[in-house]
Amino acid sequence: MSAEALLAWARGPAFEVALVIFIAGMLLRLFEILSLGYKTDLSEARGSGVQGGLRTLFSRSLPRPSILAKEPLRIINSFVMHIGLLAMIFLFGPHVAVFESLLGFGWPNLPSGVIDALSAMTLITLVVALMLRLNNPVLRFLSTPGDYWAWLVTLLPVLTGYLAYNHLLLPYTLMLALHILSVELLLISAPFSKLTHMFSFALSRWYQGYKAGHRGIES
Amino acid sequence: MAEEITLLESLRRRGVSRRGFLKFCTATASLMALPPALIPRVAAALEQAKRPSVIWLSFQECTGCTESLTRSHAPTVESLIFDHISLDYHHTLQAAAGDAAEHAREEAMKQHHGKYILVVDGSIPLAENGNYSTIAGISNLEMLKECAEGAAAIVSVGTCAAYGGLPMAKPNPTGAVGVSEIIKDKPIVNVPGCPPIPTVITGVLAHFLVFGSLPELDHLGRPKVFFGQNIHDRCYRRPFYERGQFAETFDDEGARKGWCLYKLGCKGPITYNACATNKWNEGTSWPVESGHGCIGCSEPGFWDFGGLYKALSVPTGNIGSTAVAAAALGVAAGAGLAAMNRSKKQAAAKAHETMTVTDLNKET
Numbered sequence: 001m002s003a004e005a006l007l008a009w010a011r012g013p014a015f016e017v018a019l020v021i022f023i024a025g026m027l028l029r030l031f032e033i034l035s036l037g038y039k040t041d042l043s044e045a046r047g048s049g050v051q052g053g054l055r056t057l058f059s060r061s062l063p064r065p066s067i068l069a070k071e072p073l074r075i076i077n078s079f080v081m082h083i084g085l086l087a088m089i090f091l092f093g094p095h096v097a098v099f100e101s102l103l104g105f106g107w108p109n110l111p112s113g114v115i116d117a118l119s120a121m122t123l124i125t126l127v128v129a130l131m132l133r134l135n136n137p138v139l140r141f142l143s144t145p146g147d148y149w150a151w152l153v154t155l156l157p158v159l160t161g162y163l164a165y166n167h168l169l170l171p172y173t174l175m176l177a178l179h180i181l182s183v184e185l186l187l188i189s190a191p192f193s194k195l196t197h198m199f200s201f202a203l204s205r206w207y208q209g210y211k212a213g214h215r216g217i218e219s
Numbered sequence: 220m221a222e223e224i225t226l227l228e229s230l231r232r233r234g235v236s237r238r239g240f241l242k243f244c245t246a247t248a249s250l251m252a253l254p255p256a257l258i259p260r261v262a263a264a265l266e267q268a269k270r271p272s273v274i275w276l277s278f279q280e281c282t283g284c285t286e287s288l289t290r291s292h293a294p295t296v297e298s299l300i301f302d303h304i305s306l307d308y309h310h311t312l313q314a315a316a317g318d319a320a321e322h323a324r325e326e327a328m329k330q331h332h333g334k335y336i337l338v339v340d341g342s343i344p345l346a347e348n349g350n351y352s353t354i355a356g357i358s359n360l361e362m363l364k365e366c367a368e369g370a371a372a373i374v375s376v377g378t379c380a381a382y383g384g385l386p387m388a389k390p391n392p393t394g395a396v397g398v399s400e401i402i403k404d405k406p407i408v409n410v411p412g413c414p415p416i417p418t419v420i421t422g423v424l425a426h427f428l429v430f431g432s433l434p435e436l437d438h439l440g441r442p443k444v445f446f447g448q449n450i451h452d453r454c455y456r457r458p459f460y461e462r463g464q465f466a467e468t469f470d471d472e473g474a475r476k477g478w479c480l481y482k483l484g485c486k487g488p489i490t491y492n493a494c495a496t497n498k499w500n501e502g503t504s505w506p507v508e509s510g511h512g513c514i515g516c517s518e519p520g521f522w523d524f525g526g527l528y529k530a531l532s533v534p535t536g537n538i539g540s541t542a543v544a545a546a547a548l549g550v551a552a553g554a555g556l557a558a559m560n561r562s563k564k565q566a567a568a569k570a571h572e573t574m575t576v577t578d579l580n581k582e583t
Contacts (some may be wrong), residue, residue, distance in 0.1 A: 004520045007489070008535070011525055015534040016541050023542055024549035031553020035560050093463050094532035097482050101533045102542065111463040171438075172449065173489040173518075176531065 003174035010180040018184035025191025026199060033203055045214050052213015053206040060205045077128045084122030088115055088158065112165070119162045126155050146193055153189045156182035226428070227266040240265075247425045264429040271428065272327050272335040274366055275309035278359040279352050279386040279395055280341030284377040285311050287414035288421075304424065307335075310354075321355050328369050336427060337370035339363065339398050342379040342386045346394030363401060372406045372433055373398060376420055378516055381409035381440070388522035399440060408433045409440040413516035416497050419445045439519065441491070450487035450513050453495035456480065474510065484528035485512030492517040 001009075063075045089095060093109040100106035130151055133139050160179035163169050170178070189195060212218075230240055244262040245255075253261065277285070289312070306312060307327035308320065315323050327335060341359075344351035349358035357365075367373060375398045378384035386395035399407050410420050423442055426434045434442040451457065459465070459479040466474035466483055479485070490513050494505040507513055512528075515521040525535025 002519060004489075004518055004524075008520065008523055008525065011533070012535045016536040016538070019534075019538065019541060020545040020548070023545035024552065027546060027549025028553045028556065031550065032556050032560075035553070035557030093460075093465050094481060094530060097465075097530040098532050098534065101529075102538055104539075109463045109465075111461065113461050114463075167449065167452065172451075176489065180532075 003171060003177055007173055007177035007180070010177045010184065014181065014184055018187040022187035022190055025188075026196070029191050029196050030199060030203070033200060038207075041211075041214060043215070046216030047213050049210040049214035052217075053210040056205045056209025056212070057202060060209075073128070074132055077125050077132070081122055081125035081129060084118045084125065085154070085158070087118050088122065088161070091115065116162070116165055119158055119165070122158050123155075123162060126151065126158065149189065150193045150195050153182070153186045153193075153195070157186055224270065225266060226268040226270065229270060247422075247429070261429050268428045270305045271424075272305045272307050272331040273309075273338055273424075274307055274324060274327055274335055274370075275312075275338040275340070276359075276362060276366060277310050278339065278341030278343050278363070278380070279393065280377065280379050281385075282311055283414040284340040284380075284412075284420075285309070287412075288417050304336075317355075324366070328366060332369040334371050335369065336424065337366050337373045338376055339373060339380040340376045342383045342393075342395035342397060343401060344386070344393035344395050346392070351393040360401065363398065367402045367405055370405055372408065372427060373402060374420070374423055375399065375407060375409045375411075375440075377415055378411040378413045378519075378521065381411040382519035384413065385522055387520070406433050407440060408436060408442060410445075411439075411441060411517040411519075412492060413514075413521075415517070416445075416493055416499065418497055419493055437491070441517070445493040445497075446491045446517065448491065448493065448496065450490040450492055450495050450507070451485075454487050454507055455495070456507060469510065480507060480510075480512040482530050483512050484514075484526065484530055486515030486518070486521070486524060486527075486531060487513040488531060490515040490518055 063079065068075050087110065090099070090107075091110040092115040093112060096106045096109045133143055133147070133151075157179060160175060160182050164172055164175035164179050167175075169175065186195070190198060227240060230243075235243070241258075241262060244265060245258050247265070248255070248258045248261045275285075305327075308324040310320070313320060313323065341352075343349070343359045343363055345360065349360040352359045354362060375381040379386060379395070380398050382397045383391070383395050383400075384397075386393055387397075397409075399409070408423055410423055412419070419442075422445060423434060426432075426442070434444055437443050437446055439446075451460070454460075456477060456479045459477065460481060464473060464476075464478040465481055466478045468474065469483060474480075474483075481488075485507065487507065494513070495507070498505045498508075514527050515524060518524075525533075529535060
């Protein structure tokens with residue numbers, strides 16, 4: 001198959017299949033979690049559960065000073081990685097065009113050069129994340145193949161995107177096809193791996209925050 | 220028929236001075252990206268070059284490639300070259316018709332066997348025994364095979380001859396293919412484009428005249444000297460891409476300011492051609508300069524890229540309805556799962572027997 005045909009396939013049928021699996025799979029997982037339901041809390045409310053839930057959605061996104069002091073590299077690395085990923089996905093011009101075609105509306109984008117720098121930085125943070133995992137005996141022991149898989153399917157789109165943008169290694173057409181295919185691999189994997197946290201993080205933070213808020217605990 | 224005189228002699232007869240000839244050699248060398256030191260070699264080779272016989276076969280095509288060539292501007296490289304080759308057979312340009320035309324082709328093939336250049340434009344239909352396109356009762360496939368046999372080299376002019384082009388677009392009813400899908404035992408150079416840049420066609424012929432061989436080719440059989448550069452890399456709008464400034468419509472403020480046309484479907488990033496450097500119409504302009512994105516016409520299968528006006532990153536399918544169907548599927552499956560879990564929970568609650576202190580005492 002030529003690079004052109006591969007690109008056409010990646011942008012066409014392959015993307016549709018990946019999108020169906022991603023949307024259906026993710027909704028299935030979210031329903032699965034939601035259907036677990038709350039345990040009825042009969043205690044008298046000492047605070048607002050809703051307020052607690054909303055607060056935690058944001059507060060848990062910030063590093064806890066105690067943990068930051070203990071493992072600054074891991075925390076900062078993780079922060080930079082997530083910010084880099086979000087900026088790359090949502091603020092790169094060609095990506096905004098994809099969302100525009102899906103949603104019917106778009107938003108401003110960052111200069112491509114900035115995204116390029118961010119992707120280089122994100123690549124470094126992903127390598128650091130793997131090294132931190134491998135160098136820590138406890139973490140290494142706790143790691144499952146699923147953890148490494150999640151790392152790989154996150155790395156591949158960033159790597160291929162970086163190489164494609166900079167016209168490195170392979171001709172652009174082939175690299176663009178590989179980039180789109182790697183994104184599709186990520187989409188297909190997301191509902192069935194720990195990458196589900198891209199949505200479920202909100203549910204768990206809300207749940208913890210709601211419970212804490214109900215009990216009047218500042219979380 | 221090809222005359223046995225040299226190119227220099229032929230030019231002299233047409234009133235081209237020695238100085239004019241050297242200027243032409245310099246332009247030719249420059250066109251082929253040769254170092255200036257090779258200009259004398261180009262001049263020496265062209266001085267001695269005999270007018271080569273060229274047989275031009277037009278198959279499933281629109282004559283755009285010939286149109287492109289005939290609109291080359293005098294007295295440039297292309298017109299000089301084409302004044303001084305012996306174009307022995309070309310449907311559109313030859314005076315002869317009918318039997319006379321076919322005899323001219325046969326005569327040229329016989330007289331210059333093993334030495335003539337075969338130029339092909341248009342794709343070759345293979346479906347229905349090739350009956351979709353015939354010339355003088357001969358199918359394109361048959362004529363190509365017949366003419367290729369005695370050719371020194373084949374030049375596939377235009378995307379149709381190179382890769383199948385428009386006739387090969389899905390669903391390809393005629394079973395169209397490019398020349399290289401059929402002829403495997405001859406040197407073939409692809410000069411794709413819809414149409415190709417005239418100077419690129421003539422540059423390839425000039426290379427053959429000077430060196431007696433075809434230029435260095437890329438993985439798609441295209442001369443690297445013309446197709447080695449990416450349109451996007453050479454585009455004068457590239458700084459706007461870097462700055463993230465994209466035209467959203469063809470007439471918005473961004474478009475007027477010359478911003479990048481990526482979002483309007485420009486295929487520059489995946490297209491290799493000389494448009495950005497050689498330009499068209501006497502170097503006047505090229506598609507991106509005139510406000511339209513590159514359509515990727517020198518790439519195989521460019522008609523099936525998913526729309527000329529869809530950004531390269533954008534999926535080509537009917538994503539909206541697919542997403543809605545997927546969401547419905549996910550919600551239904553999720554609701555089913557939730558119902559199953561609930562009934563399991565209820566069954567467990569029903570089956571649950573409450574233990575009393577008496578029960579516990581019984582066990583001890």
